[in-house]
Amino acid sequence: MTIDQLLEGYRRFRNGRYQEQKALYTELAEQGQSPKTMIISCCDSRVDPAIVLDADPGAVFAVRNVANLVPPARPDGAYHGTSAALEFAVLHLGVEHIVVMGHAQCGGVKALYEDLDKGADFIIPWMQIVKEARDRVRSSAADKPHAEQLREMEQEAIRVSLDNLLSFPWVKERVDAGTIQLHGWYFDINDGIVWALDQKTGSFRPVE
Numbered sequence: 001m002t003i004d005q006l007l008e009g010y011r012r013f014r015n016g017r018y019q020e021q022k023a024l025y026t027e028l029a030e031q032g033q034s035p036k037t038m039i040i041s042c043c044d045s046r047v048d049p050a051i052v053l054d055a056d057p058g059a060v061f062a063v064r065n066v067a068n069l070v071p072p073a074r075p076d077g078a079y080h081g082t083s084a085a086l087e088f089a090v091l092h093l094g095v096e097h098i099v100v101m102g103h104a105q106c107g108g109v110k111a112l113y114e115d116l117d118k119g120a121d122f123i124i125p126w127m128q129i130v131k132e133a134r135d136r137v138r139s140s141a142a143d144k145p146h147a148e149q150l151r152e153m154e155q156e157a158i159r160v161s162l163d164n165l166l167s168f169p170w171v172k173e174r175v176d177a178g179t180i181q182l183h184g185w186y187f188d189i190n191d192g193i194v195w196a197l198d199q200k201t202g203s204f205r206p207v208e
């Protein structure tokens with residue numbers, strides 16, 4: 001889509017959906033947001049959580065980054081955008097759910113898994129968060145077709161991000177107390193199906 005097409009879309013929104021939801025927007029503007037759910041998803045243009053979940057404004061506090069990764073907690077004064085969003089969601093908004101939403105055909109995962117020579121300054125260092133996961137999948141899924149290895153890597157990255165969430169003490173406290181629930185979801189772009197991680201078995205199943 002060109003910029004002009006996007007601005008046409010804005011005009012449709014302004015005259016259509018915005019008007020239909022004007023009361024909701026006014027309420028959100030006056031009273032502030034109070035989403036119950038935070039979603040960490042990929043920057044990928046095909047994976048917009050608000051579209052996939054058909055969510056109203058105010059429903060989802062979203063952070064998007066390359067490959068929907070959560071880094072380990074490392075309060076070292078560096079620029080941690082995802083950790084900052086997480087801190088705001090947990091300590092200020094008081095979200096009750098945190099979803100890590102991965103997806104099929106993830107370019108960030110592919111770059112790491114295939115040692116692609118791109119993004120040396122930022123992408124590759126960022127993807128080191130799941131370097132050990134890559135090594136695990138490379139050995140456990142070595143016999144499988146390449147596309148399946150990538151899928152396993154995408155799903156293993158979600159598990160690592162869920163583990164990393166627990167390295168933030170204020171997340172772990174709340175998960176232990178049952179006031180925050182963690183979820184791992186995987187969006188299959190081709191068929192539009194969302195798979196959910198069963199945290200007891202460690203496997204993904206399609207959401208009914």
Ligand SMILES: [Zn+2]
Pocket residue numbers: 042043044066067068103105106107108109
């Ligand atoms: Zn991606």
